[in-house]
Amino acid sequence: MSEALHLPIIDLSSPDRLSIANSIRQACVEHGFFYLVNHGVEEELLKKVFEQCSKFFSLPIAEKMKFSRKNHRGYTALYAEKLDTSSSAKGDSKESFYIGPLADHLNQWPLEEDLPSWRSTMETYYKKVLSAGTKLISLIALALKLDEDFFEKVGALNEPFAFIRLLHYPGDLESSGEDIYGASAHSDYGMITLLVTDGVPGLQVCREKSKQPQIWEDVPSMSGAFIVNIGDMMERWTNCLFRSTLHRVLPPGQERYSVGFFINPNKDCLVECLESCCSESSPPRFPPIRSLDYLEERVRLTYGS
Numbered sequence: 664m665s666e667a668l669h670l671p672i673i674d675l676s677s678p679d680r681l682s683i684a685n686s687i688r689q690a691c692v693e694h695g696f697f698y699l700v701n702h703g704v705e706e707e708l709l710k711k712v713f714e715q716c717s718k719f720f721s722l723p724i725a726e727k728m729k730f731s732r733k734n735h736r737g738y739t740a741l742y743a744e745k746l747d748t749s750s751s752a753k754g755d756s757k758e759s760f761y762i763g764p765l766a767d768h769l770n771q772w773p774l775e776e777d778l779p780s781w782r783s784t785m786e787t788y789y790k791k792v793l794s795a796g797t798k799l800i801s802l803i804a805l806a807l808k809l810d811e812d813f814f815e816k817v818g819a820l821n822e823p824f825a826f827i828r829l830l831h832y833p834g835d836l837e838s839s840g841e842d843i844y845g846a847s848a849h850s851d852y853g854m855i856t857l858l859v860t861d862g863v864p865g866l867q868v869c870r871e872k873s874k875q876p877q878i879w880e881d882v883p884s885m886s887g888a889f890i891v892n893i894g895d896m897m898e899r900w901t902n903c904l905f906r907s908t909l910h911r912v913l914p915p916g917q918e919r920y921s922v923g924f925f926i927n928p929n930k931d932c933l934v935e936c937l938e939s940c941c942s943e944s945s946p947p948r949f950p951p952i953r954s955l956d957y958l959e960e961r962v963r964l965t966y967g968s
């Protein structure tokens with residue numbers, strides 16, 4: 664049995680930036696997860712993204728495979744990804760589609776005549792969520808008692824390596840007797856993730872990742888809000904002050920859609936322990952690392968290639 668969590672709610676439009684920064688600090692220290700409201704991404708757009716998502720995943724598998732993942736963009740079939748790299752199960756029961764930085768022209772787009780407005784909907788979504796995420800990151804800098812443009816100054820937000828991941832969890836899979844999750848236990852790799860779901864339950868978090876037995880708590884979705892979580896590179900920057908919390912998606916038993924937006928630092932940004940987060944008695948736990956080197960290793964483990 665698991666209990667539903669009451670996550671903190673952060674209002675991105677609040678004029679009292681210092682008080683919001685304090686609430687973010689508390690949320691990131693205690694949970695690594697919070698709801699973000701008044702973020703500027705309209706419900707109408709969220710609805711369109713889910714409609715377009717469903718249109719793509721309803722295509723025949725042969726059509727979807729034409730967009731097979733290259734350069735970390737495009738389609739990944741059911742069971743092809745395993746987020747829990749320690750598990751022996753065959754893979755996660757989800758299919759996904761990745762859209763990366765719009766400027767480098769590496770994205771794979773369905774044709775306009777096949778899926779009208781698909782590309783423009785996703786491009787609009789990408790820009791709007793990145794803008795909300797960038798505002799949030801300046802508050803995170805304040806929450807860490809840094810200048811609000813700290814992450815710009817270290818180059819993280821100059822062409823951030825951000826990705827949309829459209830996710831579809833089919834509901835009607837035959838049970839194979841294996842422990843197969845929608846998304847197996849993992850933490851996200853980057854700075855922050857902004858997630859929306861279609862409201863079907865399934866997401867759970869485990870706040871104490873090294874404690875046994877693990878305690879899993881349900882994260883209900885909140886209509887119109889993003890569920891935001893801290894990723895591993897932010898955890899490295901903050902020397903584990905901000906936690907990158909373990910999470911998973913249970914096999915829902917009914918169809919479920921969600922859309923993640925993963926903000927990673929610019930590929931060449933060096934992620935190293937913040938001075939304010941270490942001391943003689945609490946030295947850095949991780950060596951400095953180039954963002955892309957870190958990401959590539961994590962992605963390699965997830966796909967086994």
Ligand SMILES: O=C(O)CCC(=O)C(=O)O
Nearest residue numbers: 830846860866912921923
């Ligand atoms: O679908 C969800 O609710 C969460 C997905 C997730 O954790 C991820 O894609 O990293």
Ligand SMILES: [Fe+2]
Nearest residue numbers: 849850851910
């Ligand atoms: Fe995740």
